Amino acid sequence: MMRRLLLAVALLLMAAPAFAVNPDEVLADPALEARARALSAELRCMVCQNQSIDDSNADLAKDLRLLLRERIADGDSDEAVLTYIVSRYGEFVLLKPRVSMKTVLLWGAPVLLVLAGGLSLLVFARKRAGKPTGSKLTADEQAKLSELLKK
Known part of the structure; x- marks a missing residue:
């Protein structure tokens, strides 16, 4: 019984984006509706931010869907x-931003x-590699070193 309930809830959650576009928003002409669906898949819901306006139930997404369909019905091109x-x-x-100087930067x-x-880092490392570390030997230390090397 619990498994069936969980399965039903999972199916409803997976089908949730299908309920985002309300029947009263759909255009009568199937060709125009197909254009509207293609364009709305490229637009981000400003409330949800990671969903297209087709997938969102937010009021702003609905307003954007209506505006989009209104512009298409008025005869605007997709780019317009x-x-x-x-x-x-x-x-x-835009879910996929246009390539411009801003996006390149x-x-x-x-x-x-x-x-x-x-x-x-490479330049700094090369400069340090050529420099000796430590201080010069004193005259006393130099004499002791020479003496050790003679042995």
């Missing part, structure tokens, strides 16, 4: 719809910092 939504909500709304800066740190 994404540009409009990004202009209102920022780049963060964001992803490239850590690599450059690690390379710069490694290069500076």
Whole structure:
């Protein structure tokens, strides 16, 4: 009995994203709805942050789904719809950010910092390797050393 209950709960949890898009949001034209689904899979829910707006039940995700479908129904191209939504909500709304100077810096800066740190460690280590450690021998110590070496 307990196993059946757990199985039922697990099935409901796995099917939860399917309930995110409400029937009243679906466009009548299947081609437009397919475009809307494809675009909404690229947009992040600003509340959930790791879910697309299609997978989220948040009110903001619903508003974004409606806005997206409204723009598609008005005849906007896919790029125009994404540009409009990004202009209102920022780049963060995209699950896969566009390649721009900002994203190149964001992803490239850590690599450059690690390379710069490694290069500076290498230069520092090479400078230290050529330098003798310790202090010079005093005249008394030098004499004792010469005496030991003669034996």
